[in-house]
Amino acid sequence: MSRASPRSIHRSHRSSRRSSDERRLDRTRTRSHGPLRPDSPSTAQSVWLVAEREIESKLRSKSFVVSTVILFLGALALVIWGGVSAEDESFGAPSVAVAADAADLVPAVPGVEPESAADAAAAEELVRTGAVDAAIIVDGSSPTGFAVLAKSDVSSRLLVELSASPTVVLLDPDGADDDLRMLIALGFGIVFLMAASLFGGTIAQSVVEEKQTRVVELLISAIPVRALLAGKVVGNTVLAMGQILVLASIAVVGLAATGQTGLLQGLGSPIAWFAVFFLFGFVLLAALFAAAAAMVSRQEDIGATTTPLTMLVMAPYFLVIFFNDDPIVLGVMSYVPFSAPVGMPMRMFLGEAQWWEPLISLAILIATCVAAILVGARIYENSLLRMGARVRLREALGG
DSSP states (O other), X not given: OOOOOHHHHHHHHHHHHHHHHHHHHHHHHHHHHOSOOOOOOOHHHHHHHHHHHXXXXXXXXXXXXXXXXXXXXXXXHHHHHHHHHHHOOTXXXXXXXXXXXGTTTSOOOTTXXXXXXXXXXXXXXXXXXXXXXXXXXXXXXXXXXXXXEESSOOOHHHHHHTTSOOEEEESXXXXXXXXXXXXXXXXXXXXXXXXXXXXXXXXXXXXXXXXXXXXXXXXXXXXXXXXXXXHHHHHHHXXXXXXXXXXXXXXXXXXXXXXXXXXXXXXXXXHHHHHHHHHHHHHHHHHHHHHHHHTOSSGGGHHHHHHHHHHHHHHHHHHHHHSTTOHHHHXXXXXXXXXXXXXXXXXXXXXXXXXXXXXXXXXXHXXXXXXHHHHHXXXXXXXXXOOXXXXXXXXXXXX
16 A cells, blocks of 8 residues: 655645635625626616617517507697698688679689779788788789789789789788798797607606516615716717608608708708707716605605796797797897707798807807716615605705
């Protein structure tokens, strides 16, 4: 029976001692730093993971898909209706006044019962006051012997029914685009209002739901709080901008298909600027909606903190509707960050903005967006794990 040599016994003892030291070191590391685990994702990876989660959850929501389809169909119908109404003005018979000395010169127009006027001056006054759409007076220089007076535009149906092309005198040429101005104002206002309200409310509900279910505690144990906020903003911004780009494509294709090339040329640049302004304006609002929602712990309390933001979203819509013909109000709107995405494109369409004004307005909006993100991130970080009563704004800002 062979014996182990003293050298081999020493080598075996030293190897055993090294293994024992290594196991002791592992136990020390475990007690000090916890069990070994894979490397955590980077901040950029964390942001994109949250953004993917937000996008997937929206795309799987039937209500979101249905509302988006309805929005696209409504935009398409609006563009087609605009094209059809531009070519066909037969939605109602025009009201016409006829001067007494021109009554024998005017042929009968089907569906139109002319109103009698004492003379040409009386007929012109009826047009100026809006009592009638047009008036017919004697005009010796016209081939037909009469002329048609109109305030801002004349019905093509009336001209066709008169079976001739009389001389047309516009008393207020600058007012010809009033209906188109209102239509464009409605378009910009509705798109901004619907997108900001829909996604802003969705972000707020998502934040409160994660707080109620304590899911947020699991999320911030794996990723930083600010990465969670950034992911929510990025994900919803991607979806909102996707809707805006599709709506812009529908408008461009629809206007081209219905032959409204003149309107398309006038709307091209304002639509592009609207998309740029909307991007930064939405990021600003999304960060604030998430921060406001983090201050409460129940779905029933969301309105208490998000109502001021909702009012900021609704203000541009109502302002552009009621004051679309007021250059002073539109000028102020184009520089206020919350209304600039609607006010500045509207002024550009009307030709009231200089080339440098959108650049200055955009710089103001971007600076405000950065400030809102910093403030929103602080509120979000200080309020996210606080349950129970609503967190006061001073406490959320002060931590």
